[in-house]
Amino acid sequence: MTEISDNSQKLAPAVERFILHWGDLGGQWGVNRSVAQIHALLYLSDKPLAAEDIASTLGIARSNVSNSLKELAAWNLIRRVPVMGERRDFFVAETDLWEMVTRIAAGRKEREIDPALKALRECVAEAEGDPRIGAVAARRLKAMLDFTQTLDGWYAQMLNVPHNTLAKLIRLGGRIVRYLPVKAEP
Incomplete structure (x- = not known):
């Protein structure tokens, strides 16, 4: 049994x-x-x-x-x-773990990331035309929008990576950094 x-x-x-x-x-x-x-x-x-x-x-x-x-x-x-x-x-x-995680990620993106992106875009657009918005607030809103758009783009790219390749990338973890060009942070 x-x-x-x-x-x-x-x-x-x-x-x-x-x-x-x-x-x-x-x-x-x-x-x-x-x-x-x-x-x-x-x-x-x-x-x-x-x-x-x-x-x-x-x-x-x-x-x-x-x-x-x-x-x-x-x-x-x-x-x-x-x-x-x-x-x-x-x-x-669904018992395929990769498929399950992909579906959960898609659902979370739809319910959380997409509305956040929409709100951030609206905030940045409003801030650009409002003289009452300080330079620091405007810069931070733009930085948050850029960061969130980068994550959204990364997510879209990862959808096209075959599961076995993605698994290899995940197993590499932080070791993958040595294969990337390193640029000093400003």
Whole structure:
């Protein structure tokens, strides 16, 4: 038996610990604890799970499960799958870690970075025509816009890097700096 094959049996301690920890991490990242726990359960499950099974396994309200599943589906981290002989909806999680991280990054960018860029652009444009804005404030707004645009451009570039190449870059870590030209900071 795998960890989550039969929801009438207790979860394996490592699985339970992971689900609880993922829920805590979700809270720290601004994601509802139940949403994160449901994601963890589906990620570790070896078979599709129905909302009722999720609710009973995790001990949370069915309505909470339903809302959490909608949120996870909106992030494109889970999908509904058919199960032969069943009329209920069943769900599975994306299990490719690179794909999962890419989808989370895309969602965060859309919800956080894009609105920040829009607001910064508007602030910089307003500041340019306002004599009441001091040189320091105008310079700092522009610097923040430039920085955020640089991160946004880097994100767009990284989307085109194959996952195996990206993994190699990440494993290189700070050692990659020795391959880059070094220019003294002003």
